[in-house]
Amino acid sequence: MFRRERSIPLRCSAAALCNNLSVLQVPSRNLTHFGVVHGPSAQLLSAAPEGVPLAQRQLHAKEGAGVSPPLITQVHWCVLPFRVLLVLTSHRGIQMYESDGSVMVYWHALDSGDVSPVQAVFARGIASSGHFICVGTWSGRVLVFDIPAKGPNIVLSEELAGHQTSVTDIATEPAQGQDCMADMVTADDSGLLCVWRSGPEFKLMTQIPGFGVPCPSVQLWHGTVAAGYGDGQVRLYEASTGTLHVQISAHARAICALDLAPEVGKLLSAAEDTFVHIWKLSRSPKSGHTEVEHCHAECVPDTQVCGVRFCDPSGSSFAVTGYDLAEILRFSSV
């Protein structure tokens, strides 16, 4: 059972984008940071455990040539071995900041040289893998940035080809031992999933084909890919082989966000149908296959949910954002 906790007010409402909530837990300072995209601006705020807002900051997409103010597509904290960076993607490019958003340390403009006039140009999908930050783009290319332990000397080290349509989301996990093959998965608008092994050069290991609907959100847990689709399905695949293990008809509308509490194997799914579900993932000792159990269903009335995140490592609390909602809703288990 979960109960509603005190909401955290936002200056501006959340936009109807997918994966529109990023959470950075800072247990050492008893703080939680939240990041939400409004449209042309994104809001960062930090809150104390009871949800009392402490500080807030607004970031904007860098201006460029164009008719209207550029829209932000996503904002996400990347935890690297020696630092935490905040990454902001927009219809102009990629901005990286120190974790409190105070200083921009890097700007990468998207190349829209040969683009047909019909094509929308943007970056979307952000994840860190070791000392790399990977960002997806409208063309399907995934940009890999090499991040130094400190300072602004960030370098674009690789461009990964694997997708033919716009990237939607990227998920990573620490390499699971010597024989672990896969530690990154990228997803796109066609539903195609690409599974990669990170390194000085990233290697494409497997491709898991889509079936005509976008895959807006993806997670990776102990070699299992959890993917949420535009038709409300959540599917679990074996990352190294692409074999389908579990298919859940989880939601009645497009899934907008997934999150993971890796220590306990809990998966959070949220969709435009106003529901948030919590699932328990486990590996069957007999078959070695991933299994799923449904734990909890939460309805956020009349809210088209656009972002969801666990707020603590045990997965006993989570936060939700919704389109047009100028607050972050919080739930914790009783």
Add this chain to the structure above:
Amino acid sequence: MSLRTLPLLFLNLGGEMLYILDQRLRAQNIPADKARKVLNDIISTMFNRKFMEELFKPQELYSKKALRTVYDRLAHASIMRLNQASMDKLYDLMTMAFKYQILLCPRPKDVLLITFNHLDTIKGFIQDSPAILHQVEETFRQLTEIYGALSAGEFQLIRQTLLIFFQDLHIRVSIFLKDRVQNSNGRFVLPVSGPVPWGTEVPGLIRTFNDKGKEVKKIEFKHGGHYVTAPKEGSFELYGDRVLKLGTNMYSMNRPVETHMSGASRNLASRTQESIAPNPLAKEELNFLARLMGGMEIKKPSGPEPGFRLNLFTTDEEEEQAALSRPEELSSEVLNIQATQDQQRNEELARIMGEFEVMDQPRQSASKGDDLLAMMDEL
């Protein structure tokens, strides 16, 4: 965001405008031939080939202000006149109706079905005018050609673009409140029952597979809603059962457009920010308007046809009252161009809007945008 959004935005808002005008014309007992002329003139202007050509070019969505100006012009494409207060109310009703339709749209692709619903009803208004009917069907074909091939991902981007455009609009509309599709705080009700979108399974099943792809276990779970399977898919053909009711005419003789629009409860903070900041895009937007309305062939009244004023409220006093009590920031949106019966003023406006046929010599200038800005300052 998506560069393919404007035609869908324009056609659906235009459709809602026609539904409301049609109902008000009948409620105000405007003679049938005059009412028909008004609708015919507006529809014919909307679906004019040159205008549609401009509309369908891939482009970003412009500001609400710029779009509102287009509808002001469109509403005055005939012998009918609307006061500011009525035009404001008309636009608010149009906007909230389409926002509702987009929000409740089952699949992103279904926005096309909503558009077709509007076009189907528009065709009903002009049954007696084969020429205009042909224009509408031509637009239908263009829509099918461009949007028929788009992927689910591209439709998702279009839907997101539209929702961003309508973000923070929470005007309470009496007909929605009465039907319980809108809450008293201005938010729309999102039902958790009914048919799932075509192609989606009813939630509640966890299926497990073995390495060979064979299903080995099936478990049900309680998902919280009360959904049923979708009966059938709506038709995307020129003629067909759309199945979806969104975008059909909800105003009829028995369901009049309510005169009491219960207050405007927008997010004032974000609205004020938008109107205070100087708009560096004004020139670009005026270029857009000039191009778009340059394609609008507004028919001049042929003879001494007397115009008439349509009121979106029940009485003139109500209309006056609404104008006075309208929050400042909601009125500031409008570029103050009012088409009047004054012939001289009409000519000046026509020049500004880019209809160079009226003038003997087109005005020479370096940039059309500067030109328009200068002229508007003179007004």
